[in-house]
Amino acid sequence: MNPRTRGTVIRVVPALLLVAVALAGPWLAPHAVDAPVTAPYAEPGADAVLGGDQLGRDVLSRLLAGGRELVLSSLLVAFLVTGTAAVLGAVGAVRPLVGRIVERIADVLMLLPAVLGILLVTLSWPGGGRLAVIAAAVALGVPYAVRLAAGAAAPVAATGYVESAAAGGERLWYLVLREILPNLRATLLALFGLRFVAAVYLVATAGFLQVGPQPPAADWALMIRENSPGLLLNPWAVVAPSFAIGLLALSVNLAAAALAPQTGRKAVPVL
Amino acid sequence: MAGPLTADTTTAPVRKPGPARHVAVTVLARTGVVLLKRAVLLAVLLALVFVTVELLPGDAATATSERGESAADVERRRELLGLDRPVLERFWDWMSGLPTGDLGTSARGERVTDLLSSAFPNTLLLGGIALLLTAVLSLALGCWAALRPGGRVDRAVSGSATAVLALPEFVVAVALVLVFSLWTGWLPAVTLTDADGSPDSWTMLVLPALALTIPQAGWNTRIVRAALADEARAPHVETAVLDGLPPHRVLSHHVLPGALPTIAAGLATSTGMLLGGAVVVETIFNYPGIGSVLASAVTDRDSPVIAGVTALAGAVITVVLLLADLIRDWMAGGRR
Numbered sequence: 199m200n201p202r203t204r205g206t207v208i209r210v211v212p213a214l215l216l217v218a219v220a221l222a223g224p225w226l227a228p229h230a231v232d233a234p235v236t237a238p239y240a241e242p243g244a245d246a247v248l249g250g251d252q253l254g255r256d257v258l259s260r261l262l263a264g265g266r267e268l269v270l271s272s273l274l275v276a277f278l279v280t281g282t283a284a285v286l287g288a289v290g291a292v293r294p295l296v297g298r299i300v301e302r303i304a305d306v307l308m309l310l311p312a313v314l315g316i317l318l319v320t321l322s323w324p325g326g327g328r329l330a331v332i333a334a335a336v337a338l339g340v341p342y343a344v345r346l347a348a349g350a351a352a353p354v355a356a357t358g359y360v361e362s363a364a365a366g367g368e369r370l371w372y373l374v375l376r377e378i379l380p381n382l383r384a385t386l387l388a389l390f391g392l393r394f395v396a397a398v399y400l401v402a403t404a405g406f407l408q409v410g411p412q413p414p415a416a417d418w419a420l421m422i423r424e425n426s427p428g429l430l431l432n433p434w435a436v437v438a439p440s441f442a443i444g445l446l447a448l449s450v451n452l453a454a455a456a457l458a459p460q461t462g463r464k465a466v467p468v469l
Numbered sequence: 470m471a472g473p474l475t476a477d478t479t480t481a482p483v484r485k486p487g488p489a490r491h492v493a494v495t496v497l498a499r500t501g502v503v504l505l506k507r508a509v510l511l512a513v514l515l516a517l518v519f520v521t522v523e524l525l526p527g528d529a530a531t532a533t534s535e536r537g538e539s540a541a542d543v544e545r546r547r548e549l550l551g552l553d554r555p556v557l558e559r560f561w562d563w564m565s566g567l568p569t570g571d572l573g574t575s576a577r578g579e580r581v582t583d584l585l586s587s588a589f590p591n592t593l594l595l596g597g598i599a600l601l602l603t604a605v606l607s608l609a610l611g612c613w614a615a616l617r618p619g620g621r622v623d624r625a626v627s628g629s630a631t632a633v634l635a636l637p638e639f640v641v642a643v644a645l646v647l648v649f650s651l652w653t654g655w656l657p658a659v660t661l662t663d664a665d666g667s668p669d670s671w672t673m674l675v676l677p678a679l680a681l682t683i684p685q686a687g688w689n690t691r692i693v694r695a696a697l698a699d700e701a702r703a704p705h706v707e708t709a710v711l712d713g714l715p716p717h718r719v720l721s722h723h724v725l726p727g728a729l730p731t732i733a734a735g736l737a738t739s740t741g742m743l744l745g746g747a748v749v750v751e752t753i754f755n756y757p758g759i760g761s762v763l764a765s766a767v768t769d770r771d772s773p774v775i776a777g778v779t780a781l782a783g784a785v786i787t788v789v790l791l792l793a794d795l796i797r798d799w800m801a802g803g804r805r
Binding site: 305306307308309310311312313314317318319320321322395398399402403406407409419422426429430433436437440443444447448450451452455 | 510511513514517518521522631632634635636637638639640643644646647651738741742744745746748749752753763764767772775778779782783786787790
């Protein structure tokens with residue numbers, strides 16, 4: 199393994215570990231997440247290592263259980279955004295008219311702050327819950343991602359072999375899926391990482407604004423919102439989930455930065 | 470925005486010699502095109518928001534219905550609010566009201582303009598402070614790092630910028646409250662308002678503004694650093710270095726002006742994040758801005774209020790993007 203690869207592995211491993219712990223968390227929880235085991239806002243003790251929350255539920259158990267949905271939703275959002283943006287960007291590179299339309303729509307959606315967009319969609323879809331948040335996050339993420347994908351696809355589409363395939367009468371989907379997208383692997387992997395970071399931000403913020411998961415669900419962002427009145431009595435009920443979200447955002451971001459192709463000139467990633 | 474804009478006036482590049490009137494007309498025409506393009510984009514966004522709100526299951530009349538109210542009562546209020554008219558007609562009414570500052574009527578019968586007139590300036594103040602802090606902080610850190618490329622400072626600045634840029638504002642806010650309110654007691658953790666609905670003291674603005682600034686400063690420091698690195702490869706910069714000018718002078722007079730359009734565009738993109746983040750941060754600090762108005766609008770399913778807030782936010786972002794466009798055009802005009 200050369201030093202570059204080793205450096206990348208070192209920076210990607212913490213994110214993978216953290217995601218694995220978040221996914222396995224619900225099975226590791228020592229107590230039930232919805233039954234009180236201590237007094238409300240009880241300080242850490244023998245039976246509850248991180249104390250109790252506003253209803254006396256075990257903070258550690260809720261912490262372990264509260265990451266899985268956040269991580270799964272964010273992964274799904276990142277996957278959908280990257281996929282949609284890759285296809286739209288590649289189609290736009292082959293068909294300039296489609297490219298211009300996509301670009302204009304992206305211009306419009308960029309005027310909508312993501313948090314307001316989430317509120318708008320969850321409001322127009324009251325029973326949507328997690329699904330509404332995921333749909334909103336995908337709709338708001340694609341405009342940013344499509345620029346990066348289109349930028350990467352344009353030079354590939356201009357290469358001789360794609361042009362000759364197009365002149366040879368190959369269909370659009372063949373050009374996109376077989377000729378262009380395989381050449382964008384590195385860019386798309388980096389884009390996936392960045393969109394995962396952005397998705398963690400959006401899904402967590404939706405949870406905090408209480409438009410995503412509803413109580414009594416165990417969710418890191420919701421825990422912070424619910425327990426902040428008791429910050430003085432048992433700070434761990436707020437600090438532990440904040441730390442978890444911060445650590446997740448940070449490690450995933452480092453991993454995404456490590457995966458980004460090192461082109462030298464364009465050092466600014468598009469989040 | 471004040472940072473980059475004022476920094477620029479002293480370092481304007483030499484313009485192409487030519488008839489002054491001709492240049493002025495070209496600049497004016499280009500400004501007009503940019504203005505028109507941005508206005509059209511904003512109008513399309515507003516239409517999109519209106520249609521989204523229109524597709525709501527249930528409307529303002531049902532959302533505000535009281536217990537025991539008959540279907541006829543709801544129907545009567547729907548008529549009163551004008552909800553029985555065709556969508557296109559209402560959209561036209563709403564849009565034509567915008568230039569006069571009329572944002573329509575909320576589900577409870579209050580004028581949306583009245584609801585937002587005290588809250589929005591507070592949010593603009595908070596967002597404006599955060600944007601200013603972001604501009605100053607990211608320019609300072611970016612330049613500091615750029616003066617020692619590859620050095621320890623450069624690596625430390627880039628590393629910490631990358632680390633903070635992905636943190637959600639509410640996580641930063643919790644950490645700030647913990648350190649500056651609970652442990653040290655230096656700053657208040659909640660905002661108290663005075664009689665006219667604005668924050669009681671400037672100390673109450675510090676923590677919310679910092680919570681907004683820290684992630685955006687991380688983001689923009691990276692943009693400043695990268696833009697400076699790109700610009701440093703330009704031939705005129707090399708000439709300046711070979712002339713033996715001191716590094717800080719090369720940076721301020723030769724590298725920074727060229728990097729300005731990119732930096733302005735980065736800050737403009739941050740405006741949307743700042744306005745969105747403000748909604749979250751206001752909730753934590755109980756700050757009297759659009760965050761609290763939005764929170765109650767969400768519970769009421771009060772679509773006119775949400776549409777109004779989106780319209781205002783879109784307008785602010787449009788203005789800031791317009792400024793960034795003009796800076797880019799102006800620099801490009803000066804280059805030729």
